[in-house]
Amino acid sequence: MDLRTRITAALKQAMKDKDAKRLSTLRLINAAIKDRDIALRGEGNENGVDDAGVLTILGKMVKQRQESARAYEEGGRLDLSEAERAEIKVIEDFLPKQLSETEVETAVDDAIAKVDASSIRDMGKVMGELKSRYTGQMDFGAVGPMVKDRLSA
Template sequence: MLRDRFMSDLKEAMKAGDKGRLGTIRLIQSALKDKDIEARGNGKEPLGDEEILQLLQKMVKQRQESARLYTEGNRPELAAQENAEIATISAYLPKQMDEAEAKAAIAAVIAEIGAAGVKDMGKVMGELKGRYAGQMDFGKASPLVKQLLG
């Protein structure tokens, strides 16, 4: 389970004195605790591994945007810090599909559920999110789905 891995990696980073990694793992645990509290308030269970992966993907995207803005604002030291956090967070995510693998997976899902046109895009995206959470960038997958359905 990812939660156990966070704890063991946190202890490991503490022992090694790796402050950057330690800080990033603490950020992950803090975000996870916030989401757990939010779920408990709504009468739901704590997050499972799939929801944790979605949270980690969101954290990576936020940091990518921040790094881009820091680079544009001529703040390379802050961009480097964001990129270091991205590397640490990405280590917990499964390997991302490249474009060819994503197209093949999308084509397989379209054939399997019998999607006939753009009106079935929601069904296809829902199925992809269920099967490939953490492995596919759905922002990039959406235009591919539209292209293959159109």
């Protein structure tokens, strides 16, 4: 079952369960996917967003909510921070399991070996390889410095 089908099924179930908070988050996910579909149609792609694109959208949504939750906590608005964290949990239901630190290090080493990277100039190739294989499974903001360290050593 592809991600869109899973999201739609979860949306219907949330309606049946009268789970308003989950339902609103699922509607936000659907809206983000439809926005991306529309943008792709404008670029000439009639097929819409594939599963990798949906994973990218979900990853961005999680990151946005983490930043918002942090800002709310700093501002003393714990109620709003909790609401953001609740949305993160709903979104993460559709993301693959996050890789552990050890798995991330192994994936980085494998990607460096696969693209035969030897210097910092090859960082883009390594990141491209990682993104094609591990979208939604790792935080690329944290992985970037790790790749840079490995290539500059």
